[in-house]
Each structure stands twice: as structure tokens, then as C-alpha cells.
Amino acid sequence: MSQDLANRIVDKMFDNDWFSQWLGIERVLIEPGHCILRMKVRKEMLNGFGSTHGGITFSFADSALAFASNAHGRLSVALDCNISFPVAVKEGDVLTCEAKELSLTAKTGTYLIEVKNQKDQDVAFFKGTVYRTSKQWFPSDTNSE
Amino acid sequence: MSQDLANRIVDKMFDNDWFSQWLGIERVLIEPGHCILRMKVRKEMLNGFGSTHGGITFSFADSALAFASNAHGRLSVALDCNISFPVAVKEGDVLTCEAKELSLTAKTGTYLIEVKNQKDQDVAFFKGTVYRTSKQWFPSDTNSE
Amino acid sequence: MSQDLANRIVDKMFDNDWFSQWLGIERVLIEPGHCILRMKVRKEMLNGFGSTHGGITFSFADSALAFASNAHGRLSVALDCNISFPVAVKEGDVLTCEAKELSLTAKTGTYLIEVKNQKDQDVAFFKGTVYRTSKQWFPSDTNSE
Amino acid sequence: MSQDLANRIVDKMFDNDWFSQWLGIERVLIEPGHCILRMKVRKEMLNGFGSTHGGITFSFADSALAFASNAHGRLSVALDCNISFPVAVKEGDVLTCEAKELSLTAKTGTYLIEVKNQKDQDVAFFKGTVYRTSKQWFPSDTNSE
Numbered sequence: 130m131s132q133d134l135a136n137r138i139v140d141k142m143f144d145n146d147w148f149s150q151w152l153g154i155e156r157v158l159i160e161p162g163h164c165i166l167r168m169k170v171r172k173e174m175l176n177g178f179g180s181t182h183g184g185i186t187f188s189f190a191d192s193a194l195a196f197a198s199n200a201h202g203r204l205s206v207a208l209d210c211n212i213s214f215p216v217a218v219k220e221g222d223v224l225t226c227e228a229k230e231l232s233l234t235a236k237t238g239t240y241l242i243e244v245k246n247q248k249d250q251d252v253a254f255f256k257g258t259v260y261r262t263s264k265q266w267f268p269s270d271t272n273s274e
Numbered sequence: 275m276s277q278d279l280a281n282r283i284v285d286k287m288f289d290n291d292w293f294s295q296w297l298g299i300e301r302v303l304i305e306p307g308h309c310i311l312r313m314k315v316r317k318e319m320l321n322g323f324g325s326t327h328g329g330i331t332f333s334f335a336d337s338a339l340a341f342a343s344n345a346h347g348r349l350s351v352a353l354d355c356n357i358s359f360p361v362a363v364k365e366g367d368v369l370t371c372e373a374k375e376l377s378l379t380a381k382t383g384t385y386l387i388e389v390k391n392q393k394d395q396d397v398a399f400f401k402g403t404v405y406r407t408s409k410q411w412f413p414s415d416t417n418s419e
Numbered sequence: 420m421s422q423d424l425a426n427r428i429v430d431k432m433f434d435n436d437w438f439s440q441w442l443g444i445e446r447v448l449i450e451p452g453h454c455i456l457r458m459k460v461r462k463e464m465l466n467g468f469g470s471t472h473g474g475i476t477f478s479f480a481d482s483a484l485a486f487a488s489n490a491h492g493r494l495s496v497a498l499d500c501n502i503s504f505p506v507a508v509k510e511g512d513v514l515t516c517e518a519k520e521l522s523l524t525a526k527t528g529t530y531l532i533e534v535k536n537q538k539d540q541d542v543a544f545f546k547g548t549v550y551r552t553s554k555q556w557f558p559s560d561t562n563s564e
Numbered sequence: 565m566s567q568d569l570a571n572r573i574v575d576k577m578f579d580n581d582w583f584s585q586w587l588g589i590e591r592v593l594i595e596p597g598h599c600i601l602r603m604k605v606r607k608e609m610l611n612g613f614g615s616t617h618g619g620i621t622f623s624f625a626d627s628a629l630a631f632a633s634n635a636h637g638r639l640s641v642a643l644d645c646n647i648s649f650p651v652a653v654k655e656g657d658v659l660t661c662e663a664k665e666l667s668l669t670a671k672t673g674t675y676l677i678e679v680k681n682q683k684d685q686d687v688a689f690f691k692g693t694v695y696r697t698s699k700q701w702f703p704s705d706t707n708s709e
Contacts, residue, residue, distance in 0.1 A: 141322070142321075142322025142323075143322060144322075145320070145321075145322050145323075145324065146320070146321045146322035146327070147317055147318045147319070147320050147321075148318060148319050148320060148321060148327040148329065148330060149321065149322070149327070151318050172292060173292045173293060173296050174292070174293050175290070175291070175292050175293060176287075176290075176291045176292075176293060176294065176337075176340065177286070177287025177288060177289075177290050177291035177294070177340065177344075178287075178290075178349070178351070179290065182291070182293040182294070182333060182336070182337075183332075183333075183336045183352050183355065184293065184329055184330075184332050184333020184334075184336045184337070185293060185329075185333070187328075187329050187332045187333070187336070187355075188327060188328075188329020188330070188332070188333065189329070191327065191328045191329045191332070192321075192327075192329070195321065195322065195328075199322075204323070206323070206359075206362075207328050207359055208358065208359065208498065208499065208527060208548055209356065209357070209358045209359075209498065209499035209548050209648075210328065210332075210356065210357055211354065211355065211356035211357075211501060211646045211691065212354070212355055212356075213353065213354050213644075213666070213667075213674045213691065213693050214351075214352055214353065214354075214355075215666070215667035215669055215672065215674055216667070216669070217351075231648075231650070231678075231686060231689050232648075232650035232651070232686050232689070234650055234651070236550065237498060237550070237650065239648045239650055239689055241676065241689070243666075251666060251667050254666050254667070254674055254676070254691065256646065256648065256689065256691050258498055258499050258548075258648050260526065260527070260550075353643065353644065353672060353693055354503075354643065354644035354693050356501045356546065356646055358499075358521075358522075358529045358546065358548050360521075360522035360524055360527065360529055361522070361524070376503070376505070376533075376541060376544050377503075377505035377506070377541050377544070379505055379506070381695065382505065382643060382695070384503045384505055384544055386531065386544070388521075396521060396522050399521050399522070399529055399531070399546065401501065401503065401544065401546050403503050403643055403644050403693075405671065405672070405695075431612070432611075432612030432613075433612060434612075435610070435611075435612050435613075435614065436610070436611045436612035436617070437607060437608045437609070437610050437611075438608060438609050438610060438611060438617040438619065438620060439611065439612070439617070441608050462582055463582045463583060463586050464582070464583050465580070465581070465582050465583060466577075466580075466581045466582075466583060466584065466627075466630065467576070467577025467578060467579075467580050467581035467584070467630065467634075468577075468580075468639070468641070469580065472581070472583040472584070472623060472626070472627075473622075473623075473626045473630075473642050473645065474583065474619055474620075474622050474623020474624075474626045474627070475583060475619075475623070477618075477619050477622045477623070477626070477645075478617060478618075478619020478620070478622070478623065479619075481617065481618045481619045481622070482611075482617075482619070485611065485612065489612075494613070496613070496649075496652075497618050497649055498648065498649065499646065499647070499648045499649075500618065500622075500646065500647055501644065501645065501646035501647075502644070502645055502646075503643065503644045504641075504642055504643065504644075507641075
């Protein structure tokens, strides 16, 4: 039930999320408070060092934050995010990220998102806090949290 | 002299920075440790809420971090960045950001980047720390710091 | 009027803030959304490197965040904070910090707190976001924001 | 061997870490890149809300960051740290934290530190990045990393 709602919410988000579409994000797993995404780095995502622009990696993780937190049923927006970049990402790399819920209260949620490359190396760690508004994605689903 | 070097470095970075070009970033001011950039939000930069994807605003500020820190002469890479999003950014908004150097040591630099919209509202605050490698952008410029 | 309320709130907070008292924090300036504090580093504040424990500098800035944000009238609690440490702090150093309000919305506030030593060197930069509850410090003050 | 070195380093750090001693920190587990600590919240650690001052929780996690990262053998100092506070900590609470290494490169290390109370509730999430200097804690230990 909550799984079905999670899918409907993220489908609706993704259909209008032009930038996630531009990034070429694939949804591997969507659950309330949890998701796994994948994408491949293309040439137009590089920065002036010949590496992937940090904003690309951030955006990938930020989409995971949005999907995982909104999948609970309430519209939730990012307040504060931070990211560490231990290893450079290169053109052609296939990135996978997993968002895990660290905590969920009435008003906020905190998530850790780990981004790995195709060699299973950690390339970024993202921690983000969302504000959970009172607005439901599908108000008629009376059981949505 | 250092101003001239700053321009040469950022020109070289920007010419290969495909993602900053895709974003449509304009350079308003480039100085060692300081820069001002501008860009306009297009439809393909939106997320599933009809607002600008947080990754776009982050990327804009992250480019400012890269330009301001590298303009000192040494190749510098982002280690940790954090961003707060007080106000949503909409399609068509014209964003300006200014990177200011909070500190500069032998190994690291810390910057605050404020992002404003066309109404002069603060839409994001970004704080980032870079690691300053020993590699010079133009080794023949013996005076580069 | 709002200045008077700010003082009454921070007086009330400080009288029960045993840890700020242990730190020896002096209030130099208190205003809604703004404050300046001072403290001196004692031996019991040092870490295993002979420098000041990072938690001391964080605590000093975190008190500034609490005073500046609560001085508007509504009980406000820290959600996310980050700090960068460009320069080590030593025993006997006299620290001053200033909290400036970067943004204030109905639900959240974001602050930058700069910590300097007695030589006017920046020793830490702290950025924090608070959640503004609906609870008033002095409900009878009907004009409090 | 590396376990023995880890203990010697953290013993040496702790003996001079007056603030960790003031906090009443107990070392439950010390390993290279990993540690578990425990402490009890006393009245003088409270803030003006009757909760534990955020700086106390930060300090506890920051000590874990220092012990876990230095236990590899090289003197390592915090550059950037961030913390989220999902649940308030009260007087008398017994806190446990565990530092896990997210990544380790030649120059930097990134750690996640989870702080729980005696009810196993998450009360804080801390992510920190250290700069790894070239200075060894025990230079004669030629195998130390």
C-alpha cells in the first residue's frame, strides 16, 4: 500500500522533473524513505578540470533525497545539504546512489546518500535535511503518513 | 598581474567546462579569490515541484567556488560543500552569485557564495572548502601564488 | 521595543544556559537576528593536540546562533550546522564571534557566524539553520514577531 | 599491530585532551578508522532551553572523529564538520557514538558519526572531513600508514 503510493508519487515527480530526465537518471528502487538511482556521466557534464562537475554529482544525490523523502506521502523540500567529494568522477562513469533515512520526525527528515562509481568506489557522501510540509501528494489516500 | 593571471586561468577552465556552458553561466567579475557570475533558469532545469532543481543552484555556486579559488594560480579542488535553500527559484529567474574568500591557508581555502534572484532575494547560501594542490595552472608565471 | 524584547529573551535563556556560563561567554551585543559574543579559552577546553577542542569553538558559535535567532521572539531550535576550521585556536586566546542573519522565513532562519581570535584572524566559519516553532518566549508581548 | 598503535595514539591524545575528560568520555572501542565512545549528560551541559547544548553533542562526535582518524598513525585535523539534530538530548541521557570511515585518501578522510541516546534513538548525525598531515604520531613505527 505505502509501496504503491511511493511509486505513484515518484512517477508524478519524475514526469515533471526535467533536470533529472536530462541527467538520464534511472530509478532502480523506490520505497518510502529509501531509493536507489543510476546514471551515466556524459561529456556535457564535465567541468574545467576534465572531471565531472561537482554539481552533477550533487544533483544526482539531491534527486535521491527528493524521491526518498517525498515517497512517504507529504510534500518535502530540502533545507540544508552537504556533500564531500573524496574521489573524482570521470566521463563515462556509471554512478549509483542509495538514499537511506537517518531520521524522520513530524517536521523534518535527514538522509545520507552514498554515491559510488562502477568500480564500487565511494565518490561522494551527501547528507541532507528536508522540511516536511503538511501538503499530501494524494490527499484522497487517507492512510498516507 | 595577478588579475591577468586570474583571467587566463578562468578562461582556460571555462573553455572546457561543458556543464557551466550548458548552464549558460556568464562571468561578470573574476579576481583572485573573488568572482561574480550570472545565469538564467530554463525549463530543463526544473524539478518535480515546478521549481528549479536544487542541483542547478548548487552547480552555479560550485562553479563560482572553482573560479574564485583557482584564480590564485594553483589547481584547487572542492572537498566539502554545503548549501541552504531559503527561497525557491522559479523558471525564468535570473540568478547572480558572488563568491567571497573567508580564508586562505597554504593547503585550503574557504568561500561563502551567496545566490540572489532578480528581485535581490537570497535564494541560496553555499559554503565550500577547497584543497589547494601544488600544481600551478601556468608554471612559467613564477610569481603566481 | 523589539530591542527590549530581545534582551529579555536572551537574559532568560542565558540564566539557564549552564554550558554557556561554563564557557565564560560574555554578551557584547544582542539584537533580533544579530549578536556579538566574547570568551577566553582556558586549559580545560584543550584537546589532545594542545589546541582548543573543535567542540568549544562550535559551542561558542552555536550559542550565538541560539541568541540571535530566538531574539526575534519565537522559540527556535538548530536543525543543521556546519563549521570550517581554517586556523587553530590556542590556550589563552580571546575569541569574538558575530552572528549575522542570512535569511529569515516563516519557518526557518539561516545564520553565518564568524569567529575571530584576538589578532583578528578568522578561526572558524559556522553556518546554521534553525526551525522557528510557533511558541513565543513572552506570549503577552502581542507585537513579537 | 595497527590495533596496538591505535591504542597508543589515542591513549596519548586522551591524556592531554582536557575537554574530552571534562565531558566524561569513555572509550568503548578504538580501531584505525573506527571508534565507539560513551558519555553521560550532566546539568552543566544544558542550554537555555533545558536541553543539552548542541555544542556538547558536537564535541562528543568531534572527539570520535579525532580518535578514529588519528588512530591510523598520522596526525589528522578536522577541516569541515556538519551536524544535524533530529531529537533533543536531556539531562541524564547516556549517549553513545560510533565513528565510521566513509573514505580515506592520501590527504583526507571522511567520517560519519551517529549519536544515539540510551533508548537507541538517533539524536545527532555528524559528517566530518579531516586533513591528514604527514606527521606521524610514533615515527619509529615504520609500518604506520
